[in-house]
Amino acid sequence: MATLGVETRGFGIIFLVVVLVSMQSSSGEIHKVGDSAGWTTIGNVDYKQWAATKTFKIGDVIVFQYKPEYHNVMQVTHAEFRACNVSSSISTHTTGNDSITITTPGHHFFLCSVPGHCQAGQKVDINVLNSASTAPPQSATPAAVAAAQAPAPAPSVAAPLHGLNRLSTVCLLIALALVSGFC
Numbered sequence: 001m002a003t004l005g006v007e008t009r010g011f012g013i014i015f016l017v018v019v020l021v022s023m024q025s026s027s028g029e030i031h032k033v034g035d036s037a038g039w040t041t042i043g044n045v046d047y048k049q050w051a052a053t054k055t056f057k058i059g060d061v062i063v064f065q066y067k068p069e070y071h072n073v074m075q076v077t078h079a080e081f082r083a084c085n086v087s088s089s090i091s092t093h094t095t096g097n098d099s100i101t102i103t104t105p106g107h108h109f110f111l112c113s114v115p116g117h118c119q120a121g122q123k124v125d126i127n128v129l130n131s132a133s134t135a136p137p138q139s140a141t142p143a144a145v146a147a148a149q150a151p152a153p154a155p156s157v158a159a160p161l162h163g164l165n166r167l168s169t170v171c172l173l174i175a176l177a178l179v180s181g182f183c
């Protein structure tokens, strides 16, 4: 009986870890570049300003929406981004509804390679934080970043979505405690 109880608890812990990991990876936000304007040269959309108002995290999805007959999306190097001159893109997207999932931290430079468009401002620098934290980099202390990287985020830096996940986690823990107790 005692052996069975330990085994059940062991499986419970493995199950909990799997659930927590899947929760973390499924909590990515979707960011539509340019919001309602989309990816365009019309209306002088300030993509630098757009990016400055967002917090990009690993697992987030960047969506470019545009008419594919007029524009495209290329991920390029910093030098190419600055010069609006692409020799070989890191990746090219041309569907007009391109979803790009962020998997690495740091700067991700995108531009439209149609002549003149990048120069006209159709370029965006997506700067991705090196954590799943929702706190802006200016206010994130090392302790806060460490807390945010732990399976259960600290309450002070948790977004509403994370709050929901935390609630589910508590319910799950109670359920597991009950199951382990009865077996």
Ligand SMILES: *[C@@H]1O[C@H](CO)[C@@H](O)[C@H](O)[C@H]1NC(C)=O
Pocket (backbone or CB within 6 Å): 085, 086, 087
């Ligand atoms: C673009 O860059 C290449 C080298 O990387 C250079 O030869 C070319 O002149 C540049 N074109 C423009 C328009 O600046």
Ligand SMILES: *[C@@H]1O[C@H](CO)[C@@H](O)[C@H](O)[C@H]1NC(C)=O
Pocket (backbone or CB within 6 Å): 065, 097, 099
């Ligand atoms: C763009 O693609 C997503 C799925 O990747 C889909 O849900 C959405 O409806 C599409 N939007 C347009 C305007 O085609």
Ligand SMILES: [Cu+2]
Pocket (backbone or CB within 6 Å): 040, 041, 070, 071, 072, 112, 113, 114, 117, 122
């Ligand atoms: Cu364009």
